[in-house]
Amino acid sequence: MAVATLTDRLAQVKGVMFDIDGCLVISDGPAGQDGRVLEGAIEALQYVRDSGRAVCVFTNGTAQPPRDVAAHLRSMGIEVSDEEVFTPAVVAATVLKRKFPTEQVMVFGGAGILDDFIKRDVNVVDLDRAIAGEKFDTKAVMVGWDTDFGRAKLQIAAEALLAGAELYCASDVPFFASQHRLNVGVSGFIASGLEYVSGQKREVLGKPSHYSMEIISEYLGHPASDILVIGDDIMLESKMARQGGAVAGLVTTGTSSAEDAASCAPEIKPELVISNMFELIDLLKQADA
Numbered sequence: 001m002a003v004a005t006l007t008d009r010l011a012q013v014k015g016v017m018f019d020i021d022g023c024l025v026i027s028d029g030p031a032g033q034d035g036r037v038l039e040g041a042i043e044a045l046q047y048v049r050d051s052g053r054a055v056c057v058f059t060n061g062t063a064q065p066p067r068d069v070a071a072h073l074r075s076m077g078i079e080v081s082d083e084e085v086f087t088p089a090v091v092a093a094t095v096l097k098r099k100f101p102t103e104q105v106m107v108f109g110g111a112g113i114l115d116d117f118i119k120r121d122v123n124v125v126d127l128d129r130a131i132a133g134e135k136f137d138t139k140a141v142m143v144g145w146d147t148d149f150g151r152a153k154l155q156i157a158a159e160a161l162l163a164g165a166e167l168y169c170a171s172d173v174p175f176f177a178s179q180h181r182l183n184v185g186v187s188g189f190i191a192s193g194l195e196y197v198s199g200q201k202r203e204v205l206g207k208p209s210h211y212s213m214e215i216i217s218e219y220l221g222h223p224a225s226d227i228l229v230i231g232d233d234i235m236l237e238s239k240m241a242r243q244g245g246a247v248a249g250l251v252t253t254g255t256s257s258a259e260d261a262a263s264c265a266p267e268i269k270p271e272l273v274i275s276n277m278f279e280l281i282d283l284l285k286q287a288d289a
Contacts, residue, residue, distance in 0.1 A: 022254020088206025
């Protein structure tokens with residue numbers, strides 16, 4: 001995209017979605033645990049707020065509920081409210097509540113995913129009772145970050161899927177941006193196994209799904225065309241933004257590099273590439289001049 005065209009488009013941006021890991025913070029755990037704030041992250045968030053634009057942040061992990069992610073970010077100096085933090089669990093609970101208003105949904109994961117389903121009054125299957133042999137008319141199986149997923153859970157999930165339940169997954173990325181050690185994903189691994197056992201194909205509800213883009217658009221109160229999505233992974237944030245009609249931005253402090261951006265498929269290519277968040281401030285200042 002030409003610089004003038006990019007500047008014009010940024011001038012029309014009314015809301016910004018920031019990725020968290022690899023974009024605002026970097027660590028070997030979820031949402032910056034035992035990590036550090038990346039250069040310009042605090043200042044970029046503040047500039048976006050001061051410019052009158054709506055803001056939210058989105059991590060593709062479901063190990064923690066949004067309130068815990070928000071509290072941890074605030075402890076690092078990144079000022080976000082609980083409501084401004086999005087995870088695949090927020091999207092999944094919203095989407096599945098709309099699709100299955102009263103029907104039963106089997107959810108795998110800890111508080112990081114269950115809290116949002118309970119908050120939205122989704123009819124969640126009691127896993128202990130299901131493992132004990134009680135029958136449930138499950139319409140959907142939702143897989144999140146569940147490090148205790150063993151044979152008993154595999155059994156009840158497979159039974160539900162083979163009986164016709166739909167399979168959903170929080171995220172199926174193999175790993176997340178990390179500081180030192182490989183930070184591997186969990187929900188995609190589990191969902192892949194359930195596909196193998198049941199033959200039921202998974203549908204991802206976290207980034208880069210259209211569901212996530214739509215929920216973000218609803219929260220920010222603007223159409224996707226007026227939203228900037230900035231993140232570190234071309235296959236997540238850039239892909240979601242381009243497919244949804246938002247402005248796609250890549251910061252090269254995490255998973256994807258400038259070389260990746262130059263060589264990736266045109267339909268997912270980020271429209272702006274920066275090496276840190278101070279550069280985003282400069283671009284927005286030019287657009288706002």
